[in-house]
Amino acid sequence: MPxxxxxxxxxxxxxxTTMEPGKVSMYVCGVTVYDRCHLGHARxxxxxxxxxxxxxxxxxxxxxxxxFTDIDDKIIHRANEIGGDWRKLVDxxxxxxxxxxxxxxxxxxxxxxxxxxxxDDMIRITQDLIDKGNAYQVDDGVYFHVESAxxxxxxxxxxxIEAVRSGAGGRVEGxxxxxRDHKDFAxxxxxxxxxxxxxxxxxxxxxxxxxxxxxxxxxxxxxQFDIHGGGHDLRFPHHEAEIFQGECxxxxxxxxxxxxxxxxxxxxxxxxxxxxxxxxxxxxxLQQIDAMVLRFALINAHYRSPIDMNETLLKDAERNYNRxxxxxxxxxxxxxxxxxxSLPNPDITSFQPLTKSLAMLEKMGEGFxxxxxxxxxxxEAVAKVLGGVRxxxxxxxxxxxxxxKDAFAHYSVEWLEETAGxxxxxxxxxxxxxxxxxEDPRKEQIASKVExxxxxxxxARDSKDWAKADQIRDQLTEMGVVVVDTADGPTWDLT
RNA sequence: GCACGGAUGUCAGAGCGGCUAUGAGCGGGAUUGCAAAUCCUGAGACCUGAGUUCAAAUCUCAGUCCGUGCUCCA
Numbered sequence: 001m002p003x004x005x006x007x008x009x010x011x012x013x014x015x016x017t018t019m020e021p022g023k024v025s026m027y028v029c030g031v032t033v034y035d036r037c038h039l040g041h042a043r044x045x046x047x048x049x050x051x052x053x054x055x056x057x058x059x060x061x062x063x064x065x066x067x068f069t070d071i072d073d074k075i076i077h078r079a080n081e082i083g084g085d086w087r088k089l090v091d092x093x094x095x096x097x098x099x100x101x102x103x104x105x106x107x108x109x110x111x112x113x114x115x116x117x118x119x120d121d122m123i124r125i126t127q128d129l130i131d132k133g134n135a136y137q138v139d140d141g142v143y144f145h146v147e148s149a150x151x152x153x154x155x156x157x158x159x160x161i162e163a164v165r166s167g168a169g170g171r172v173e174g175x176x177x178x179x180r181d182h183k184d185f186a187x188x189x190x191x192x193x194x195x196x197x198x199x200x201x202x203x204x205x206x207x208x209x210x211x212x213x214x215x216x217x218x219x220x221x222x223x224q225f226d227i228h229g230g231g232h233d234l235r236f237p238h239h240e241a242e243i244f245q246g247e248c249x250x251x252x253x254x255x256x257x258x259x260x261x262x263x264x265x266x267x268x269x270x271x272x273x274x275x276x277x278x279x280x281x282x283x284x285x286l287q288q289i290d291a292m293v294l295r296f297a298l299i300n301a302h303y304r305s306p307i308d309m310n311e312t313l314l315k316d317a318e319r320n321y322n323r324x325x326x327x328x329x330x331x332x333x334x335x336x337x338x339x340x341x342s343l344p345n346p347d348i349t350s351f352q353p354l355t356k357s358l359a360m361l362e363k364m365g366e367g368f369x370x371x372x373x374x375x376x377x378x379x380e381a382v383a384k385v386l387g388g389v390r391x392x393x394x395x396x397x398x399x400x401x402x403x404x405k406d407a408f409a410h411y412s413v414e415w416l417e418e419t420a421g422x423x424x425x426x427x428x429x430x431x432x433x434x435x436x437x438x439e440d441p442r443k444e445q446i447a448s449k450v451e452x453x454x455x456x457x458x459x460a461r462d463s464k465d466w467a468k469a470d471q472i473r474d475q476l477t478e479m480g481v482v483v484v485d486t487a488d489g490p491t492w493d494l495t
Numbered sequence: 496g497c498a499c500g501g502a503u504g505u506c507a508g509a510g511c512g513g514c515u516a517u518g519a520g521c522g523g524g525a526u527u528g529c530a531a532a533u534c535c536u537g538a539g540a541c542c543u544g545a546g547u548u549c550a551a552a553u554c555u556c557a558g559u560c561c562g563u564g565c566u567c568c569a
Contacts, residue, residue: 011499031569044569074567158498159565209567231569235499238568262569263500271563300518301508304500306562312507316519323518367516371509380509383517394534466528473530484531 003058003373006304008156008235008259013375016258018226024055024062025221029213029230029238030112032069033093034078036281037100039309040265040272044231046295047262047303047376049106049425051229054372057423065220066109067213068094070116071206076195086196100282103291105425111220115212119198122207122215125249126187126200134248135187137202138178142188144244147181152243156259157236185241187211210241214249223250229260232304263306265298272309280309289314292426296321299378299424320386321426327389328416329433334396334409343407354404357395361415364388368419378424385420392416443494450481454490457483 003016018024028048031041045066055062069075070090079086094114101108115122126142129135134148146153146161153161161183179186186208191197197204217225230239239259246255264271267278285294297317301307344352346359364384371380392412400408413430421427453472460468473483476492483492 008499029569032567038569040569042569047569072567154498156499157564160497232499233564233568236565264563264569266562273568305508306500308507310507312519316507320518377509380516383509386517390534397534461528464528470529482531485527485529486532 003055004375005258005260006375008261009254009256011158014258018060019224019257022059022061024060024227025225026052026055026062026064026227026229027213027217027221027225028064028066028109028228029234030067030069031093031097032072032074033090033097034072034074035093036096036283038272038282039267039280039285040231042100042104042282042294043265043298043307044262045101045106046104046298048229048260050299050303050378050423051227051260051376052107052109053423053425054376058373062110063220064109065111065113065217067216068097068112068114069209069212070094070114071196072209080194096283100286103286104282104295105292107425113216113219115207115216118212118215118219119207121219122211123188123198123200125211125215125218125245126207128249129187129245132248134244136180138180139190140178141186141190141205141208142202143179143184144187144241145180146183146185146244149244149248152240152247153183154240155243156240159236185210185237187245210238211245213238213242214246214255217255218246218250223252224255224257227258227260228256229262232261232263235259235261262303263301266306266308268310269308289318290321292325292428293318293321296324296382296426299426300382302375302377302379304375320382324385324389324416324420324426325428325433327393328413328420328427330396331392331409331412331416332430332434334405335413336402336406336409340407340410341403343404343411353395353398354400354408357391357408358411360391361388361411364391365415365419368423372423381419381424385416385424388415388419440494446479446481450476450479450492454483454492458490 004013005016006013026048028045031037048064048066052062052064068090071086075086075090079089082089126135129144130137130142135142135144150161153159187210188200188202189205189208190202191204191206195206197206217228228239228242243255247253266272267280270278272278272280293314294317297309297313298307300317300320307313343358344350344355346362347355348359348363350356350359364387367387368381368384371377371384374380392415395408396405396412417427427433453476457469457472460466460472476483480494481492482494483490
């Protein structure tokens with residue numbers, strides 16, 4: 001079963017091919033570091049993390065490059081706003097980026113180039129585009145002339161060049177630039193007072209936004225590469241601009257073999273935006289919910305679909321994530337030997353629960369791989385993991401003899417570590433999973449009182465005074481304590 | 496207006512020609528003094544109209560509705 005993926009340019013699922021067998025070059029547009037990362041960034045880099053993980057799991061040697069846009073209008077404005085140096089702002093936000101992504105268990109890319117390190121390359125490419133007649137210089141900078149390569153217009157978004165021209169009305173006048181045509185985009189922006197600048201053949205200034213990705217991807221991969229990813233919103237104009245520059249500069253068509261774009265995050269059915277006041281940064285959310293629950297919630301959707309973040313979704317995610325985690329912990333605890341004894345051959349038709357269960361898990365594992373091979377369908381893959389969890393829980397508690405249980409536990413642990421762990425990235429390490437949860441200081445404060453009440457309740461229960469026992473439990477509930485009776489006596493926790 | 500997606504049970508959301516999605520919620524059962532948790536089990540669905548086919552949520556055409564982009568944006 002070959003890997004298939006949806007290519008935005010071809011508007012269809014296509015077989016995944018690489019230029020070099022077994023190797024993948026993947027470039028994903030990174031963040032403009034003028035602020036902390038928000039939920040949308042989390043979803044984007046999580047989507048490509050899963051793609052990264054699945055490609056590597058499938059045996060590809062992946063070279064994953066993700067840039068930082070560390071100079072642009074928003075950065076300059078923000079730095080002026082807070083009255084600080086733009087370099088400091090950029091460094092802080094890059095550090096914060098790594099913290100946020102690490103918290104979400106997103107594997108690092110191989111390289112994180114910054115565009116300010118590529119100004120010379122961008123100047124070189126811009127000059128080449130001028131020489132080739134695709135770009136022109138005016139008083140406020142250098143622009144790419146879109147009409148010089150009209151056949152490339154609308155490749156990603158399907159827009160017609162004529163339609164945009166007529167529909168744009170008088171917008172050209174309103175842009176405040178000297179460009180000849182409103183479709184043209186900046187390659188080089190002439191310096192404005194008080195802005196950071198670099199020297200160029202066209203005087204001091206700074207590079208335009210789109211050109212950086214062309215310069216950086218070329219530096220790592222050469223003229224062509226396998227996968228280019230980014231948010232859905234980047235298709236136009238950013239990625240179309242890249243096609244113009246990249247293909248005109250290199251003469252290659254295509255420069256990018258597969259275009260991948262992830263869907264957006266909405267909040268309670270509305271677009272996430274600062275003006276609506278529903279703008280969540282990753283760190284804000286992680287104050288309230290577990291990072292792995294957020295990860296679970298975000299991968300529990302196909303990467304191209306829009307996702308609606310709301311209370312129900314998070315509640316579902318928390319519940320399901322805990323199921324997976326508890327199943328993993330149970331399996332770990334059920335491993336009694338270092339090296340497992342042999343298991344029977346899986347057979348779906350067997351009446352032996354163990355034999356049948358192994359076959360079921362094998363089937364779920366195949367389904368998992370099939371789902372991931374089908375355009376990285378993590379939603380379906382998660383469903384397979386949950387199916388596996390159910391199967392494991394059932395079998396583990398089905399009264400196997402000690403030897404079989406140990407062997408099955410080993411198998412289950414590996415099954416989970418492969419699917420939920422290595423690929424989906426939602427499992428903690430074995431050591432961490434087995435760690436007893438840290439005591440909440442609030443718990444210690446009321447511990448003795450709770451223990452007293454529980455003792456009283458036990459006496460009531462022993463004398464079958466259920467009314468009193470329940471009344472004590474209600475009292476504890478009011479204190480924010482939840483009591484759970486188990487075979488080994490009651491346990492309690494804060495709600 | 497143009498472009499790109501989507502419309503599946505109470506809800507979230509896969510499937511995309513014949514085969515139980517999954518999870519929450521709801522019904523029944525096991526377990527429990529009762530709960531909680533866990534497990535078993537049941538009900539319930541494919542926007543409308545036409546077409547292709549032995550067979551259509553699944554393909555084709557038309558329509559309706561919704562989302563997003565066309566300006567910085569993951």
